Amino acid sequence: MHADLAIVGLGYVGLPLAHEATRAGLSVIGFDVNQAVVDGLNSNVSHIDDLSDDQIAEIRSLGFRATTDETELATAQTIVICVPTPLSEDGGPDLGPVRSATATVARNLQAGTLVVLESTTYPGTTEELVQPMLEAGGLELGKDFNLAFSPERVDPGNPTFGIKNTPKVVGGITPACTDRAAAFYGRFIDTVVPAKGAREAETAKLLENTYRHVNIALVNEMARFCHELEIDLWDVIRLAKTKPFGFQAFYPGPGVGGHCIPIDPNYLSYNVRSRLGYPFRFVELAQEINATMPSYVAHRAQNILNDAGLATKGATVLLLGVTYKPDIADQRESPAVELAEALVKLGADVRFHDPYVERWGVDGLSLTREEDLDGSLEKADLVVLVQHHKAYDVPALVDRAERFFDTRGVTAPGEAHRL
Numbered sequence: 001m002h003a004d005l006a007i008v009g010l011g012y013v014g015l016p017l018a019h020e021a022t023r024a025g026l027s028v029i030g031f032d033v034n035q036a037v038v039d040g041l042n043s044n045v046s047h048i049d050d051l052s053d054d055q056i057a058e059i060r061s062l063g064f065r066a067t068t069d070e071t072e073l074a075t076a077q078t079i080v081i082c083v084p085t086p087l088s089e090d091g092g093p094d095l096g097p098v099r100s101a102t103a104t105v106a107r108n109l110q111a112g113t114l115v116v117l118e119s120t121t122y123p124g125t126t127e128e129l130v131q132p133m134l135e136a137g138g139l140e141l142g143k144d145f146n147l148a149f150s151p152e153r154v155d156p157g158n159p160t161f162g163i164k165n166t167p168k169v170v171g172g173i174t175p176a177c178t179d180r181a182a183a184f185y186g187r188f189i190d191t192v193v194p195a196k197g198a199r200e201a202e203t204a205k206l207l208e209n210t211y212r213h214v215n216i217a218l219v220n221e222m223a224r225f226c227h228e229l230e231i232d233l234w235d236v237i238r239l240a241k242t243k244p245f246g247f248q249a250f251y252p253g254p255g256v257g258g259h260c261i262p263i264d265p266n267y268l269s270y271n272v273r274s275r276l277g278y279p280f281r282f283v284e285l286a287q288e289i290n291a292t293m294p295s296y297v298a299h300r301a302q303n304i305l306n307d308a309g310l311a312t313k314g315a316t317v318l319l320l321g322v323t324y325k326p327d328i329a330d331q332r333e334s335p336a337v338e339l340a341e342a343l344v345k346l347g348a349d350v351r352f353h354d355p356y357v358e359r360w361g362v363d364g365l366s367l368t369r370e371e372d373l374d375g376s377l378e379k380a381d382l383v384v385l386v387q388h389h390k391a392y393d394v395p396a397l398v399d400r401a402e403r404f405f406d407t408r409g410v411t412a413p414g415e416a417h418r419l
């Protein structure tokens with residue numbers, strides 16, 4: 001059997017890729033080490049927010065199949081690796097999944113294959129780690145197979161930009177590798193942008209996420225002193241963003257979450273430090289500021305209760321929205337966890353409401369999930385809007401709550417306590 005594409009790692013990145021490529025008419029198989037994920041997909045069950053069960057059924061009817069049998073990779077013309085790149089215990093990159101996925105590909109690599117790494121990683125990974133592993137079996141890059149890096153830019157929950165209409169950067173180890181990878185993605189993505197090489201493509205992804213990380217830290221730091229100076233930062237940003245050039249609005253919040261912003265910039269700073277011996281100061285400072293936002297928000301919550309003559313110890317605090325982004329169920333690295341931890345430590349009775357989350361807890365402690373939003377608003381000494389899901393009618397919530405702390409700047413000035 002022959003497949004146009006085999007995807008290694010069927011998560012938030014791999015599955016949308018499978019969806020887009022299959023719909024464009026490519027024959028696609030998906031390989032994953034997680035048997036439950038594979039069984040679920042083969043029974044039309046999606047495990048990610050961005051694809052519904054119906055969409056899995058649709059691509060399965062078009063021929064998509066998931067498998068745990070690595071030998072099937074040998075049937076594919078192109079293999080794309082989309083496995084996680086988490087941080088290790090010491091805060092450095094954990095390339096364990098990339099190594100193991102590359103070893104799987106290497107064992108099954110056939111002459112004539114194009115291999116692409118999409119996992120976010122530090123510059124040099126494709127050339128220094130993936131290439132030698134793939135060549136260890138005797139096949140030679142450029143002559144027998146091609147290799148490229150193409151950063152994934154999936155933005156879970158974004159209704160406007162998906163895989164097809166988000167330009168795709170591709171950087172090959174050789175110019176011929178770039179050309180081949182560009183031709184491959186051009187089959188189902190509107191705009192493909194060739195890079196000078198794999199390192200530039202790897203670094204472009206890290207620049208994008210570091211840029212967000214640093215600018216979020218900038219407004220988070222400003223949020224603290226603007227509050228002290230009685231300046232409404234939300235209004236400041238509203239004014240600044242009327243400038244039609246040279247400014248892009250970023251907003252403060254209770255911390256950064258998800259699989260990318262809190263993690264990827266560390267890949268770059270770790271790499272700079274270990275190779276060159278000096279720090280990437282912007283990243284380290286941004287990390288420091290963003291990481292302290294949950295405890296800052298807890299502190300502000302404590303002050304709001306204090307001003308009302310209430311101790312935090314024993315107060316009922318209701319957190320609205322605990323996912324890391326609005327309108328999705330993904331809780332990875334959500335700053336709501338650290339916020340809840342800080343409030344629990346202060347003795348508050350912390351409860352949560354989130355239409356997307358059934359069970360949630362911190363420090364091994366399962367927190368009460370409020371089913372009845374109206375009733376829980378009235379019972380709470382303080383309501384904290386942590387994530388602004390569209391389902392929340394914020395003005396109505398503010399009306400019902402005794403005290404409302406808006407960490408997302410969605411209330412009108414003077415309507416509630418704002419970050």
Ligand SMILES: NC(=O)c1ccc[n+]([C@@H]2O[C@H](COP(=O)([O-])OP(=O)(O)OC[C@H]3O[C@@H](n4cnc5c(N)ncnc54)[C@H](O)[C@@H]3O)[C@@H](O)[C@H]2O)c1
Pocket residue numbers: 008009010011012013014031032033034037082083084085097098100101104118119120121152153154155156259260
């Ligand atoms: N999630 C996002 O929004 C996003 C956006 C841009 C880039 N990225 C990057 O894309 C990469 C993948 O992230 P994700 O969010 O899709 O991860 P994920 O955790 O959703 O999915 C990864 C999948 O890979 C599988 N896997 C792990 N090791 C494997 C192996 N050795 N062989 C085969 N399968 C294996 C896991 O079982 C899992 O199903 C990461 O580098 C991430 O930084 C993610």
